[in-house]
Amino acid sequence: MPEHRTATREEWTAARAALLTREKELTRMGDELARERRELPWVAVEKEYTFQTVDGPKRLAALFAGGSQLVVYHFMFGPDWESGCPACSATADSFDGVLAHLKARGVTMICVSRAPLDKLLAYRERMGWSFDWVSSFESDFNLDFGVSAGEGTPHDPSALMLEANEVALLKQLNEQPALRGNLPLVAIQNASSSGTSLDGYFSEGHGISTFVRDGGTVYHCYSSYSRGTEFLMGYYAILDRAPTGRDEGDQPMGWVRRHDEYRLAEGGMP
Numbered sequence: 005m006p007e008h009r010t011a012t013r014e015e016w017t018a019a020r021a022a023l024l025t026r027e028k029e030l031t032r033m034g035d036e037l038a039r040e041r042r043e044l045p046w047v048a049v050e051k052e053y054t055f056q057t058v059d060g061p062k063r064l065a066a067l068f069a070g071g072s073q074l075v076v077y078h079f080m081f082g083p084d085w086e087s088g089c090p091a092c093s094a095t096a097d098s099f100d101g102v103l104a105h106l107k108a109r110g111v112t113m114i115c116v117s118r119a120p121l122d123k124l125l126a127y128r129e130r131m132g133w134s135f136d137w138v139s140s141f142e143s144d145f146n147l148d149f150g151v152s153a154g155e156g157t158p159h160d161p162s163a164l165m166l167e168a169n170e171v172a173l174l175k176q177l178n179e180q181p182a183l184r185g186n187l188p189l190v191a192i193q194n195a196s197s198s199g200t201s202l203d204g205y206f207s208e209g210h211g212i213s214t215f216v217r218d219g220g221t222v223y224h225c226y227s228s229y230s231r232g233t234e235f236l237m238g239y240y241a242i243l244d245r246a247p248t249g250r251d252e253g254d255q256p257m258g259w260v261r262r263h264d265e266y267r268l269a270e271g272g273m274p
Contacts, residue, residue, distance in 0.1 A: 006248065046216065046223035051148065056121040056139040064145075064215070065222050067138065071112040072218075077236070078151040078211040081117035081124065083141055086199025088117070088127050091190070092210050093262045098238045099135045116140050118152055118208070131262070149227060151209040190258045197262075212236070 011019070053064050068074045079096065080089035088096075096115065106113050114136040117124055121139040128137055146152035195205035211229035215222055234240060243250050252258065 008247075041226055044226055046225050049215070049222045049224055051144065053140070053143050053145045055116070055143065055145070056141060057136070058121070058125065062138070065217060065220075067112070067114060067136075068215075068217050068222075069112045069136070071107065071110045072216060073109075073111045074215040074217070074222075075106070075111060075113040076213045076215070077113070077115045077233075078146065078149065078209070078213065079115040079117045079137070080151075080205075080208045080210045081119040081127070081198075082152075082200060082204055082208045083118050083120065084200060084204060085119060085123075087197065087262075088119075088124075088131075089205075089208075089210065090194050090197055090262050090265075091257055091260055093131060094239065094260050095210075095233065095236050096131070096133060096135070097263055098236065100133055103135060112136075114138060116145065118146050130264070146208075149211070149213050149224075150229065151211045153207045189255045190260075193258065197265075 049064060054061050055064070055067065057067075064074075067076075077092075077096070077099070079092045081087075081092070099113065099115070103113060115124075116138055118140055120141050124137045124139055128134075140146050191202065191205060195202050198205065209229060210233060211227060212233050213227040214225045216225055217223075240250065250256075
């Protein structure tokens with residue numbers, strides 16, 4: 005455990021009160037951003053996308069499953085991958101528990117990936133999940149919503165709302181392939197554990213998109229990518245309040261594994 009300053013209870017109370025003021029400011033800012041998200045204009049989805057589901061082929065409107073709103077988590081699982089992305093898998097661990105609550109508000113939440121349906125269902129069984137997962141294989145859905153590129157082609161930064169450092173990284177990978185040898189550990193690790201190459205790994209991305217159905221028309225309302233999906237990673241919210249925080253050093257998410265892959269190391273730490 006690293007050294008840390010200590011204080012009396014009175015000093016701690018004063019410091020906590022000051023921090024609480026900042027936390028309330030952040031909460032109010034979050035409320036304002038939520039309002040602005042709801043006020044984004046909607047765009048009619050005119051292309052007919054077909055998805056493979058456990059109940060056969062379905063169009064986008066059918067995925068609402070009786071609700072008026074649809075939330076799609078773009079789960080990284082390419083057509084030739086052996087397993088889903090470990091980071092997406094850790095994120096998806098929290099999905100099943102919220103589905104009933106979302107349904108009560110007219111919201112259906114599903115996962116969409118480009119891998120064939122049989123791979124998705126087999127992996128879902130391994131992970132012990134029950135949420136609906138559909139395949140967009142042989143569909144333009146992932147490409148049109150900015151989470152997939154052609155095989156062996158990194159994402160087009162202009163198609164994604166990435167942070168500046170990520171845009172720079174992708175451009176460098178396109179212009180200087182030798183830089184792939186200096187990639188963050190998590191990229192190399194996730195590609196290997198998913199049974200794909202680095203090119204295959206970088207041809208897929210994760211994100212969240214929301215849709216609404218009004219009459220016979222489906223509208224695209226919102227999309228977010230990269231750290232814009234971090235609100236789904238409940239473990240990070242908890243770690244951010246734990247005494248040592250994320251404690252990731254210079255390798256963000258380098259510690260994340262699928263939940264059935266953690267092993268207790270000496271000392272009891274995963």
